[in-house]
Amino acid sequence: MSAREPLILLENVVKVYKMGDVEVNALRGLSLAIEEGDFVAIMGASGSGKSTLMNIIGCLDRPTSGRYVLAGREVSRLGRDELADIRNHTLGFVFQSFNLLARTSALENVELPLLYAGLPTRERLARAAESLRRVGLGDRMDHHPSQLSGGQQQRVAIARALVGGPRVILADEPTGNLDSQTSLEVMALFQELGASGITVVVVTHEHDIASYASRVVAMKDGHIESDRRHQPARAEVAP
Amino acid sequence: MNLMSTLRVALRALLRNKLRSFLTALGIIIGVGAVIAMVAIGEGAKARVEEAFASMGTNLLIVLPGSTSSGGAKGGFGSLPTLTWDDLKAIQGELASVRYAAAQLRVKAQVVSEDQNWTTDVSGTTPEYFDIRNWKAVRGVRLTQSDVDSGAKVVVLGQTVVEKLYGANADPVGQVVRIKNIPFQVIGVLDKKGQSPMGQDYDDTVIVPVTTYQSKIQGGLLKYVSGILLISATSSAGTVRAENDVTNLLRDRHHIGPGQEDDFQIRNLTEIASARQEGTETLTNLLRGIAAVSLLVGGIGIMNIMLVSVTERTREIGVRMAVGAKSRNILTQFLVEALTLAVMGGALGVGLGLWAAHWMATRFDFPMMVRPDIIVVSLATSAAVGIVFGLYPARKASRLDPIEALRYE
Numbered sequence: 001m002s003a004r005e006p007l008i009l010l011e012n013v014v015k016v017y018k019m020g021d022v023e024v025n026a027l028r029g030l031s032l033a034i035e036e037g038d039f040v041a042i043m044g045a046s047g048s049g050k051s052t053l054m055n056i057i058g059c060l061d062r063p064t065s066g067r068y069v070l071a072g073r074e075v076s077r078l079g080r081d082e083l084a085d086i087r088n089h090t091l092g093f094v095f096q097s098f099n100l101l102a103r104t105s106a107l108e109n110v111e112l113p114l115l116y117a118g119l120p121t122r123e124r125l126a127r128a129a130e131s132l133r134r135v136g137l138g139d140r141m142d143h144h145p146s147q148l149s150g151g152q153q154q155r156v157a158i159a160r161a162l163v164g165g166p167r168v169i170l171a172d173e174p175t176g177n178l179d180s181q182t183s184l185e186v187m188a189l190f191q192e193l194g195a196s197g198i199t200v201v202v203v204t205h206e207h208d209i210a211s212y213a214s215r216v217v218a219m220k221d222g223h224i225e226s227d228r229r230h231q232p233a234r235a236e237v238a239p
Numbered sequence: 240m241n242l243m244s245t246l247r248v249a250l251r252a253l254l255r256n257k258l259r260s261f262l263t264a265l266g267i268i269i270g271v272g273a274v275i276a277m278v279a280i281g282e283g284a285k286a287r288v289e290e291a292f293a294s295m296g297t298n299l300l301i302v303l304p305g306s307t308s309s310g311g312a313k314g315g316f317g318s319l320p321t322l323t324w325d326d327l328k329a330i331q332g333e334l335a336s337v338r339y340a341a342a343q344l345r346v347k348a349q350v351v352s353e354d355q356n357w358t359t360d361v362s363g364t365t366p367e368y369f370d371i372r373n374w375k376a377v378r379g380v381r382l383t384q385s386d387v388d389s390g391a392k393v394v395v396l397g398q399t400v401v402e403k404l405y406g407a408n409a410d411p412v413g414q415v416v417r418i419k420n421i422p423f424q425v426i427g428v429l430d431k432k433g434q435s436p437m438g439q440d441y442d443d444t445v446i447v448p449v450t451t452y453q454s455k456i457q458g459g460l461l462k463y464v465s466g467i468l469l470i471s472a473t474s475s476a477g478t479v480r481a482e483n484d485v486t487n488l489l490r491d492r493h494h495i496g497p498g499q500e501d502d503f504q505i506r507n508l509t510e511i512a513s514a515r516q517e518g519t520e521t522l523t524n525l526l527r528g529i530a531a532v533s534l535l536v537g538g539i540g541i542m543n544i545m546l547v548s549v550t551e552r553t554r555e556i557g558v559r560m561a562v563g564a565k566s567r568n569i570l571t572q573f574l575v576e577a578l579t580l581a582v583m584g585g586a587l588g589v590g591l592g593l594w595a596a597h598w599m600a601t602r603f604d605f606p607m608m609v610r611p612d613i614i615v616v617s618l619a620t621s622a623a624v625g626i627v628f629g630l631y632p633a634r635k636a637s638r639l640d641p642i643e644a645l646r647y648e
Contacts (some may be wrong), residue, residue: 055642060641089563
């Protein structure tokens, strides 16, 4: 991959859902390029197609037509298992509702992607622990999600997204279930990851969350309405 | 994802709902338990019957002479001597399917020791008799051919007779007993044989050489055998052939034309024994049916609960897929879970079955025999049930759309 080639390249992507007899055009020929290390916020009202875009970037879904090149690889026509491999190795997900496994320790939650990567137990545990320390939860490894606060749970989820050494972190409304102080902490963490070279894509409908990104892509009716770069606000955590 | 991790995940999922897992496995537990218990009891009973028949003799045929017929009243088999000593010699010498043959002459008589007496069966026979009945001496020796040839006044005692005349565990070898007032020297004591399948005590008997029997105890016809013939076929499979051979030989020797009735009767004890076994066979088939039905019901229970589990854990499946689980990983996970449930049910069933069999065996004095192969088959069948009935829910889980699954509430 040449240095100039974007990490994420979408060309003329169309996604059509069939809801019974009605066809819904979720994406109408969208093109987008995201450079490695960028921190992008995708904004839009519900129904604007931002979730569909997220699913396609996240290799959870395939475009109806158009091209998607991720890290130099055309992935728009890959099969289920190949997409699973890409999700495992290249991507990390953070969800609005955390999506941690209940009654499972933080360490084991973080370990999960490595389980499917086929790593030996010792290495899995070492890397999961390291990842938890990176998000500041080194002292909470044995806690179950129910014993953690919302912010801590989301940080476990971020540790899980990080553990496989991904190039892209995709976050879908990561602060939707958090109070403003905790949201700030989470965004600070994302900025830190961005600074370390990981590409971060955050889907949100909150402008102040989007302000922490260096690029804001606004969507409407399945296409990009605006795409602006700006100086990101610094997510500084009050001591 | 390796097998150990998969197994750990499965165990955790099952233990999370202990009661539900137990109730789900109950069908298999009861099914396997019932089979293990009944087979243990059934095999015990079968072994007891086999033992009883084996103690009668090895591959035994009994030839009874014909019946008398006076004025239309028939005397029954054995009432008319039709078998000759030459018949016996012919059977011994001419038939390859016969290993041993011996005549047994028998009468009820009083046997008197120095200070006791006991009325018992006195048999006159030849050394082959002991081989046919597979009967060893525990003290002293059995009759020999020279005892028969010389008409020696010697006797071999059964255990019951020893007990009645000398007391339990006494050694009477060398002592003298009187039968019909004739002194006989005790040369041996026979091994304990127990009861016949009909409840007759085999050990309540004494045995003397056939020649001595004829000259001293009960004289009979010279030419005819005033008793029965015992025949041992060369193999258990060969008893039918031996029976046919002996029938043909005797019909030929007795000049019985086609269409005429035999003037003797042959009883094939192996046949009787296998007829008894058929009863056990029917029981076994019935058990197989019960096992199949209960495993089917158990399997449906597993499928049902696995489907519930897949629905409950849709989000978990979505998360696993999002972080990189392939369809095959999800399939394996749920399959292993169903398999674990079924095999644990099977193992508990085996435990329950053994306990129940043991309880019945001690409580009601049933014989009990544990067959390891049945345990292995039970566990294997449980595993198969787990796989077969776990496959559909597991496939359903593995084919979920990750987006839908993640969105599932």
